Amino acid sequence: MVQTAADKATREVLGPTLARLVREGLDIVCVDADLGYSTSAVKFGREFPERFFPIGVAEQNMIGVAAGLASCGKVAFCSSFAVFAPGHCFDQLRMAVAQPRTNVKLFASHAGVVTGEDGASAEALEDLALMLSLPSFKVLFPADAVECEQMIEAAARTDGPFYIRSLRPKTRILFDDAHRFELGKWPLMRDGKDVTLIACGELVKAALDAAETLAGEGVDARVLNASSLRPFDHGALLAAARETGAIVTAEDHFIHGGLGGLVSQALAAEQPTPVEFVGMEGYGTSGTWKQLLEHFDLTPEAIARAAGNAISRKSR
Amino acid sequence: MAQAPSVSSEELQEVARNVRRSIVRMTHAAKSGHPGGSLSSVEILTALYFRVMRHDPKKPSWPDRDRFVLSKGHATPLMYSVLAEAGYIDRDDLLTFRQLGTKLQGHTIMGKPPGVEMSAGALGMGLSFSLGAALAGRLDGRDYHVFCLLSDGDSQEGQTWEAAMAAGHHCAANLTAIIDRNHIQNDGYSDYQRFDDEGQSPDRPGGWVMEDNHTANIMNLEPLADKWRAFGWDTKRIKGHDFDALTTALQDAREDDEQPTVIICETTKGKGVSFMENNPDFHGKAPSDEELTQALQELGFEE
Numbered sequence: 001m002v003q004t005a006a007d008k009a010t011r012e013v014l015g016p017t018l019a020r021l022v023r024e025g026l027d028i029v030c031v032d033a034d035l036g037y038s039t040s041a042v043k044f045g046r047e048f049p050e051r052f053f054p055i056g057v058a059e060q061n062m063i064g065v066a067a068g069l070a071s072c073g074k075v076a077f078c079s080s081f082a083v084f085a086p087g088h089c090f091d092q093l094r095m096a097v098a099q100p101r102t103n104v105k106l107f108a109s110h111a112g113v114v115t116g117e118d119g120a121s122a123e124a125l126e127d128l129a130l131m132l133s134l135p136s137f138k139v140l141f142p143a144d145a146v147e148c149e150q151m152i153e154a155a156a157r158t159d160g161p162f163y164i165r166s167l168r169p170k171t172r173i174l175f176d177d178a179h180r181f182e183l184g185k186w187p188l189m190r191d192g193k194d195v196t197l198i199a200c201g202e203l204v205k206a207a208l209d210a211a212e213t214l215a216g217e218g219v220d221a222r223v224l225n226a227s228s229l230r231p232f233d234h235g236a237l238l239a240a241a242r243e244t245g246a247i248v249t250a251e252d253h254f255i256h257g258g259l260g261g262l263v264s265q266a267l268a269a270e271q272p273t274p275v276e277f278v279g280m281e282g283y284g285t286s287g288t289w290k291q292l293l294e295h296f297d298l299t300p301e302a303i304a305r306a307a308g309n310a311i312s313r314k315s316r
Numbered sequence: 317m318a319q320a321p322s323v324s325s326e327e328l329q330e331v332a333r334n335v336r337r338s339i340v341r342m343t344h345a346a347k348s349g350h351p352g353g354s355l356s357s358v359e360i361l362t363a364l365y366f367r368v369m370r371h372d373p374k375k376p377s378w379p380d381r382d383r384f385v386l387s388k389g390h391a392t393p394l395m396y397s398v399l400a401e402a403g404y405i406d407r408d409d410l411l412t413f414r415q416l417g418t419k420l421q422g423h424t425i426m427g428k429p430p431g432v433e434m435s436a437g438a439l440g441m442g443l444s445f446s447l448g449a450a451l452a453g454r455l456d457g458r459d460y461h462v463f464c465l466l467s468d469g470d471s472q473e474g475q476t477w478e479a480a481m482a483a484g485h486h487c488a489a490n491l492t493a494i495i496d497r498n499h500i501q502n503d504g505y506s507d508y509q510r511f512d513d514e515g516q517s518p519d520r521p522g523g524w525v526m527e528d529n530h531t532a533n534i535m536n537l538e539p540l541a542d543k544w545r546a547f548g549w550d551t552k553r554i555k556g557h558d559f560d561a562l563t564t565a566l567q568d569a570r571e572d573d574e575q576p577t578v579i580i581c582e583t584t585k586g587k588g589v590s591f592m593e594n595n596p597d598f599h600g601k602a603p604s605d606e607e608l609t610q611a612l613q614e615l616g617f618e619e
Contacts, residue, residue, distance in 0.1 A: 029452075029455070031448075050455060051455070053451060053486070055478075055482045055485075056478070056481065056482060056485070058475075058478035058481070058482065060440075060441075060444070060474070060475040060478060061444045061447075061475055061478035061479045061482055063444070064441050064443075064444020064445045064447070064448065064475065064479065065444050065445070065447050065448035065451065065479070065482065066448060067434075067444075067445050067448060068434075068444065068445040068446060068447060068448020068449040068450070068451070068452065069448040069449070069451060069452045070448070071426070071433065071434070071445070071448070071449055071452075072379070072448075072449050072452030072453065072456070073379070073452070073456075074452055074455075076448070091438050091441075092441060092444075092475070095435055095436070095437070095438050095441055096434070096435065096441055096444075096445060099425070099426075099435050100425070100426035100427070100434070100435045102426075
């Protein structure tokens with residue numbers, strides 16, 4: 001792990017990555033609902049205009065058209081903001097993609113409260129819950145732009161439905177190019193034995209900072225990057241529960257239906273363990289993304305505090 | 317079979333009669349299902365599968381096949397009956413419709429059986445899917461055509477109009493929408509002025525619930541052809557039970573290389589079975605034992 005590269009938004013890599021994959025021979029098309037500038041899909045459209053289909057502000061049609069393209073052998077990507085897709089087209093994702101398992105990849109940007117100044121209506125805090133409710137979708141949430149690019153490639157090269165969640169702000173690069181994303185594997189970001197901090201998205205960096213703080217207090221925290229929400233890394237989770245005996249989840253999403261819910265459900269069935277939750281419980285508001293993380297307690301301090309609570313609940 | 321064979325009108329009538337028999341028998345056996353909107357589209361599908369479309373029941377995944385997409389996904393009794401007549405599935409399987417273990421679910425499932433192009437059952441989704449298939453054909457330089465069958469209810473879903481706008485915008489000439497305009501939907505009548513309202517119509521806008529609990533004027537779609545024309549479609553309005561009119565309109569649509577075509581087919585819900593005709597009750601209700609006997613008699617079958 002190195003932290004030398006400039007900060008980069010996960011949404012910036014979609015268009016360039018798709019263009020590279022077409023150059024490498026993949027039969028990719030991209031359907032766009034008038035947010036391709038923000039999701040970087042236009043960079044693909046400039047290079048491969050015949051493979052880029054603007055369909056206007058019509059997310060339901062976007063998903064249906066993508067499914068039709070996929071039914072004819074295309075790897076069909078579509079992109080929008082997470083509030084609009086899946087927000088505006090859940091039934092289309094269910095009927096045209098999830099049930100028939102068409103080869104559609106939904107790349108959503110501007111997820112989470114860190115969308116910022118646009119305010120509550122623009123901040124998707126339910127999208128993971130929606131997508132995790134569709135069992136045939138792989139659901140991914142990268143911790144940085146390097147991981148995001150690898151996820152896009154994995155999605156393009158793996159048949160079936162994918163959802164990739166990306167963010168508006170430029171965030172820290174955590175991985176170097178040697179990192180290899182694997183479906184269903186949670187990268188171990190830091191090892192530890194007293195508590196495990198399981199985070200996703202931009203809160204992986206916050207969890208690493210929390211672990212640093214905890215180390216100063218004599219607490220040895222493990223950090224896992226839960227970037228693959230489905231498939232889920234049961235092995236890493238159960239090992240963490242067994243070996244550290246206390247868990248904290250951290251996510252920029254509603255706890256209910258998100259990472260916190262997933263982890264709790266798995267642990268309740270297989271390895272009951274104290275869990276503390278850092279995440280959103282109500283709607284967001286306007287502000288800079290950094291202000292909002294502070295305002296809603298999605299911080300290293302909040303994660304460290306939750307770790308203390310989880311450790312204090314360990315059975316003696 | 318690369319090209320649809322030429323079939324006489326008498327032969328088409330015979331296929332349609334067999335399809336109608338299967339529709340009433342399947343829904344009767346399942347004790348549920350949607351006979352009304354199946355019977356209204358019988359001639360449309362018969363013309364497509366036996367006269368117009370290029371397809372091969374032995375190669376349902378043939379990349380150059382014409383596609384038929386059923387947006388009104390509840391018309392499965394019709395879809396499966398036509399696939400059986402065309403040789404995609406065994407006629408004996410039809411009576412497993414809607415039963416545990418069947419290949420023939422209540423609403424369409426993509427690829428089950430082979431020949432079903434899309435999963436449907438939530439209205440409004442077929443035209444988007446069809447547009448995607450049409451755009452893929454154009455990108456790949458294939459000359460297949462995509463036909464999509466829509467209902468009155470489909471025509472009320474916003475997504476249908478999103479897709480109509482996009483298809484006009486992309487000049488998807490290899491796409492044809494067919495509207496089974498039977499004017500009846502789940503709760504009653506789309507536009508009651510087509511029927512004799514016997515002075516029941518209240519003097520206010522919108523719909524109303526009638527004495528028999530059907531809803532009248534659920535949503536008026538007219539002027540429907542003008543709407544499609546405004547979205548960039550070549551528009552035709554024909555009698556939807558007339559094989560000659562259907563064949564001409566569908567073949568012309570297949571030849572059109574400038575715009576997508578919509579064919580608005582004026583039809584009768586429940587067509588061919590007297591007590592189902594124009595009767596909203598048989599949108600989603602199966603015939604009883606006695607009703608089955610009468611229906612088969614009316615269709616000219618002993619059983």
